[in-house]
Amino acid sequence: xxxxKAFIQVQNLSYxxxxxxxxxxxxxxxxxxxxxxxxIGQNGSGKTTLSKCLNGLFxxxxxxxxxxxxxxxxxxxxxxVRRVGYVFQNPDHQxxxxxxxxxxxxxxxxxxxxxxxxxVRVQEAxxxxxxxxxxxxxxxxxxxxxxxxRVAIASILALRPQxxxxxxxxxxxxxxxxxxxxxxxxxxxxxxxxxxxxITHDMPIVAQYARxxxxxxxxxxxxxxxTSEVFKQADILAKTFLEPPQITQLAQLASGxxxxxxxxxxxxxxxxxxxxxxx
Amino acid sequence: xxxIVEVQNYSWEYLNTDQPALNNITMTIDEGTFxxxIGPNGSGKTTLAYSLDGxxxxQYHGIKQGSVKILGREVEEYPRGELQxxxxxxxxxxxxxxxxxxxxxxxxxxxxxxxxxxxxxRERLDWVLDLTNLAPLLNKPPxxxxxxxxxxxxxxxxxxxxxxxMILDEPTSMLDPxxxxxxxxxxxxxxxxxxNTIIVIEHSLENLIPLADRMILLSQGEITMDGPTxxxxxxxxxxxxxxxxxxxxMRFFYELKRAGVYRGDxxxxxxxxxKHLERLFENSTTEGxxx
Numbered sequence: 001x002x003x004x005k006a007f008i009q010v011q012n013l014s015y016x017x018x019x020x021x022x023x024x025x026x027x028x029x030x031x032x033x034x035x036x037x038x039x040i041g042q043n044g045s046g047k048t049t050l051s052k053c054l055n056g057l058f059x060x061x062x063x064x065x066x067x068x069x070x071x072x073x074x075x076x077x078x079x080x081v082r083r084v085g086y087v088f089q090n091p092d093h094q095x096x097x098x099x100x101x102x103x104x105x106x107x108x109x110x111x112x113x114x115x116x117x118x119x120v121r122v123q124e125a126x127x128x129x130x131x132x133x134x135x136x137x138x139x140x141x142x143x144x145x146x147x148x149x150r151v152a153i154a155s156i157l158a159l160r161p162q163x164x165x166x167x168x169x170x171x172x173x174x175x176x177x178x179x180x181x182x183x184x185x186x187x188x189x190x191x192x193x194x195x196x197x198x199i200t201h202d203m204p205i206v207a208q209y210a211r212x213x214x215x216x217x218x219x220x221x222x223x224x225x226x227t228s229e230v231f232k233q234a235d236i237l238a239k240t241f242l243e244p245p246q247i248t249q250l251a252q253l254a255s256g257x258x259x260x261x262x263x264x265x266x267x268x269x270x271x272x273x274x275x276x277x278x279x
Numbered sequence: 280x281x282x283i284v285e286v287q288n289y290s291w292e293y294l295n296t297d298q299p300a301l302n303n304i305t306m307t308i309d310e311g312t313f314x315x316x317i318g319p320n321g322s323g324k325t326t327l328a329y330s331l332d333g334x335x336x337x338q339y340h341g342i343k344q345g346s347v348k349i350l351g352r353e354v355e356e357y358p359r360g361e362l363q364x365x366x367x368x369x370x371x372x373x374x375x376x377x378x379x380x381x382x383x384x385x386x387x388x389x390x391x392x393x394x395x396x397x398x399x400x401r402e403r404l405d406w407v408l409d410l411t412n413l414a415p416l417l418n419k420p421p422x423x424x425x426x427x428x429x430x431x432x433x434x435x436x437x438x439x440x441x442x443x444x445m446i447l448d449e450p451t452s453m454l455d456p457x458x459x460x461x462x463x464x465x466x467x468x469x470x471x472x473x474x475n476t477i478i479v480i481e482h483s484l485e486n487l488i489p490l491a492d493r494m495i496l497l498s499q500g501e502i503t504m505d506g507p508t509x510x511x512x513x514x515x516x517x518x519x520x521x522x523x524x525x526x527x528x529m530r531f532f533y534e535l536k537r538a539g540v541y542r543g544d545x546x547x548x549x550x551x552x553x554k555h556l557e558r559l560f561e562n563s564t565t566e567g568x569x570x
Contacts, residue, residue: 273540
């Protein structure tokens with residue numbers, strides 16, 4: 001199988017809500033297995049609507065979403081969510097069972113897997129997110145937000161989707177909690193081969209973890225490319241009222257001295273400084 | 280200027296916990312200061328906000344030691360409702376403080392409750408609408424507007440009461456970048472035009488730093504660092520150790536300093552960083568030392 005074949009193809013996708021509001025217009029993109037993508041844009045720019053189209057919760061008004069060869073228009077939600085999982089922004093909107101085990105087992109049971117298989121899936125998902133067995137019988141609400149988020153992700157992983165979309169994983173978290181969650185998502189991507197897409201407003205997080213950025217504005221894709229390429233396009237970002245992280249802004253101000261306007265990290269900036277000074 | 284907040288050897292321990300949420304805090308805040316409070320989750324930031332507006336000890340059970348004075352008077356000694364005229368609080372979840380059916384009613388409610396005259400209410404309403412750009416939303420129900428607009432309504436409702444002290448507890452943690460900038464724009468105007476005492480608890484340092492006169496770092500219920508913003512951010516080691524991630528330009532110059540090629544102050548903004556960097560490149564003869 002070719003590595004480059006798109007796992008998800010989005011073709012001329014438009015989506016309008018029942019009241020006529022057009023949330024997405026003319027979206028075209030492809031997502032390949034193993035990518036780590038950040039979907040950025042203001043609230044109301046269409047990020048969540050696009051995510052829900054990708055996992056089949058919403059069917060396109062016009063155009064197509066094709067996942068692993070299946071067109072979402074004539075594929076059941078059950079088939080779709082086994083391929084593309086969506087983790088809610090607030091884990092508390094997703095968790096509703098009385099203990100973590102039942103929470104994670106809910107999806108597999110819902111797609112009518114035999115109970116033996118459910119057990120295997122729950123254990124596997126709990127292992128991947130690093131949820132210790134002592135929490136299996138705990139009520140999710142008594143866990144910290146970080147652990148609740150892990151339970152929420154595990155409950156999606158139990159369906160073994162190739163793609164996992166996580167909506168605002170670091171909102172309300174402090175720096176070390178954010179790094180913990182992002183480190184975990186990085187591991188899902190690197191070690192377990194999942195395609196990861198995060199929806200976020202945190203540009204330093206995007207710069208540090210995402211290899212590709214899709215910037216949305218007014219229901220359209222305004223920019224799509226490698227993180228460095230997208231952050232370079234300050235004028236396009238400004239149209240969507242987004243700013244690259246501060247280190248990238250500094251590199252752009254100093255581009256006349258030879259700094260790369262697509263610089264993403266302090267380390268990169270230091271290396272360039274040393275090289276430019278020696279030159 | 281006189282101290283408007285005086286906290287002396289203050290500790291607070293919530294009922295049924297084995298560690299104080301705040302432990303022997305001492306600080307004073309002068310009138311008109313813009314203070315940024317940072318620290319990891321669980322370090323006592325929100326407890327401090329509650330302690331200054333009287334929610335603690337009024338609404339919570341626990342053990343208080345030491346003293347918390349607002350305008351020279353201990354918080355418990357204010358008659359009910361009186362302290363809230365002096366101290367206004369905006370939380371990260373503005374919906375929790377909405378009660379009315381329209382934005383206008385929400386803004387007017389607090390002023391009516393204080394018994395203001397109609398002309399005065401009208402004047403203040405115009406003022407906060409101008410400040411927060413909410414005029415087009417006056418007739419909307421507060422639950423139908425966006426998160427960023429809600430936060431500006433909450434801010435406007437508190438501002439309309441013209442409290443001497445405004446406390447904002449993670450006002451932008453749930454907002455997108457544009458809404459976040461609008462909230463900080465309002466704060467910038469307040470700082471410039473009104474000279475309120477403003478205390479902002481935030482994780483988003485890039486927006487906070489340019490406005491703050493003074494920064495306080497809380498960690499495990501104690502004040503770990505407290506000083507003028509520029510001095511405060513010369514201690515990057517300590518911030519990193521406490522799990523705070525300073526903005527990129529600051530960390531870049533911190534790395535240059537560690538490498539021995541920079542001796543100046545750490546920049547507070549990207550623009551300041553750019554000026555330092557320009558000087559480093561101009562003075563190649565002095566081995567990059569800008570001093």
